Amino acid sequence: MAPKNKKNEIPSSGFSISEYPDTKEVMQQLNSLINQPIRSLRRDALENYIDNYYEKKCTKSKKMINEAKEVIPGGVQHNLAFNFPFPLVFTKASGCKLYDLDGNTYYDFLQAGGPTVLGSNPPAVLNEVIKLLKTCGPSTGLFHEFELKLAEFISSHIPTVQMFRMLGSGTEGCMASIRVARLATKKKHVLKMGGAYHGWSDMLAYGLRIPGTRHFESHGIPKYVFKKTNEFYPNDLESLDRLLFRNKFSGGTAAVMIEPLGPESGTRPLDKDFNAGVRKLCDKYGALMIFDEVVTAFRVGLSGAQGYFGVEPDLTVFGKVVAGGYPSAGGLGGKKEYMQYMAAGLQAGMKKALVGGTMAANPLSSAAGYFTLKEMERTNACEKAGAMGDRLTAGLQKMIGKYSLPFVAFNQGSICHLETVGTMLFDINFSRFWEIASKMKEIKARKEVMEEMGAAYMAEGIVTLAGSRMYTSAAYTEKDIDESLKRFERVFRNIEGVNVK
Ligand SMILES: Cc1ncc(COP(=O)(O)O)c(C=O)c1O
Incomplete structure (x- = not known):
């Protein structure tokens, strides 16, 4: 429980977690x-x-x-x-x-x-969505003001998200984060925490639900896809250090990806200082630290789990709350130097992460996300x-x-x-x-x-x-x-x- 102030009231933290589990x-x-x-x-x-x-x-x-x-x-x-x-x-x-x-x-x-x-179905969001649907419909394939409003809102609450690009799902956000990490670091390997879920893309369907299961549940995916993916053990910085060290001799580690509360939304809870330990190891080996905040942003708080733990990832994956329960909920945010690899458009001569999605960042999802987050802040x-x-x-x-x-x-x-x-x-x-x-x-x-x-x-x-x-x-x-x-x-x-x- 948070300490009380002089008026004997518990001051508002804005976070969902009042006391971190032992x-x-x-x-x-x-x-x-x-x-x-x-x-x-x-x-x-x-x-x-x-x-x-x-x-x-x-x-x-x-x-x-x-x-x-x-x-x-x-x-x-x-x-x-x-x-x-x-x-x-x-x-x-x-x-x-x-x-x-x-x-x-x-x-x-x-x-x-x-x-x-x-x-x-909160009315505050529903009413705004109906207004939007009546004027522009759900999608145009072109830019809408709510994309800007949503990106500005997220960036103003999460300092590490200097730039944000909306995508169609959390799975897509995770896929994009790895492409960006590889381009930015010019390294090859990706490490994920055993048991964590980062969507159903080929490369990340590894070590699902139960740590150590590797490709056990990856039916329909050839094993060679996992040549550059490995899992470290939750709450075990030594196992992460060992893999980072080993990878140094075969192309290096581009990214370490984690669910900040622990695998499967904290089903196996992480020690409170674990994320800070991962940050240090990423810095030591020059890997990007990716927070998969598909569940935790903005459920833990409007500044995400990273705000709660006071840890700064390089890239943050979004999903779910980012569209307030409306469809096409996904995105990637991070520092400008990394997010430049996500520029949209057809410019030639520049290496860009391959990203797409007909319905990504449509006006409906952007408006729903923006008004949801505003209402969450207000209430x-x-x-x-x-x-x-x-x-x-x-x-x-x-x-x-x-x-x-x-x-x-x-x-x-x-x-x-x-x-x-x-x-x-x-x-x-x-x-x-x-x-x-x-x-x-x-x-x-x-x-x-x-x-x-x-x-x-x-x-x-x-x-x-x-x-x-x-x-x-x-x-x-x-x-x-x-x-x-x-x-x-x-x-x-x-x-x-x-x-x-
Ligand atoms: C932590 C985490 N990452 C990624 C995903 C994938 O998101 P989506 O279902 O939007 O593709 C999920 C979905 O539950 C998730 O919980």
Whole structure:
């Protein structure tokens, strides 16, 4: 908790994180979780959710998804929409609530995967977007004033972003950052943190979710693509130093890319001083430091995670909040000397990073991003959303204690983690190949239990991100959080071995 001022008030920080988690303690709890047997829902409780909720109250969703399976692979388009026992169809989103096709209402902790810090469809943004649509429509392929306004807003809040170029997605921002880093440093290798997600481009689909998995999940991508990509271990500066040193003798490291809170939006939280350590190593070896702030800017604060940690990356990747939940959310920002490689246009005779995108920086996305950020600033939305995350996490921790469960709840402001099985907390070590098959089997079993938990939360009226992450927004009130906690408690009471009298 921040210190109080003379008037006994806690001064506003503008940041979503009021207190950084004690990462050593959290990691200890998480390691203990993965070393214990799985605690899943009682089979009769799961059957009850399926028979009495999904099969009785979600019949229209089920019918539509079955129809969709004929023309859409798997029945849904978005990875986050895939829910057990079948995906639901949503028709309305407003503030902190979601509404499905069958008329059921939910608390929304998915928040579209992160972008809607103000909550869904805030009128202050909607009204401006409607005005824009009526005058110019969503896209022209030409410059619009809102591109300038958005770039100026970002640059004025994030000093390292002297220049900003908007792109179509976070994936594109990450791809562009590597091209710029290679041109600027004339070096070859890229290092990423094991377990981190930087979109689905060929080169970065490496070491996904679980550190040490290298190309395990990179189906459809030839292995030679990863010749110049490697992963270092989260929270381990020595492993990064070793790789940087090794790369010196084979073309050098162009960039070190990290998610500043830790892999998968801080699911494996980084020590508070880790980013500063990465900065020093980048300087030592002449590599560019790339912050992937697709989730953290502007959820942690309007100056991003870099403002919170007081660390200056060379390049920053944007996504999600940069378009306020509207489409085409991506971008890259950084110092002028690097961003010059992103100049648009057809000038010959100059080396430029190859970047494109018909819909990138369209007037709709630029206006939505600009008005979202202005409204977030006016309402101190990051801090408000963070306070709701603190309340939710404290409530979950209390309940975990009450029912003596091995689960772990922690948060970085409005990014909340509820680990009931800890699938992403395992490590894979390729040199101990005899362990890999059994670890993968254990991870798969735990993932299935996590999906069941997600299904139970959903049946109790809570939408989470894959059953283990929750984003809070400024649209939540304390009353909403307390009501959500009651719903979580109903699920916890259905866990195998919980004694409810
Ligand atoms: C940290 C991080 N980087 C990059 C991406 C990719 O962004 P997009 O889905 O917009 O391509 C994501 C998406 O979730 C992300 O969480």
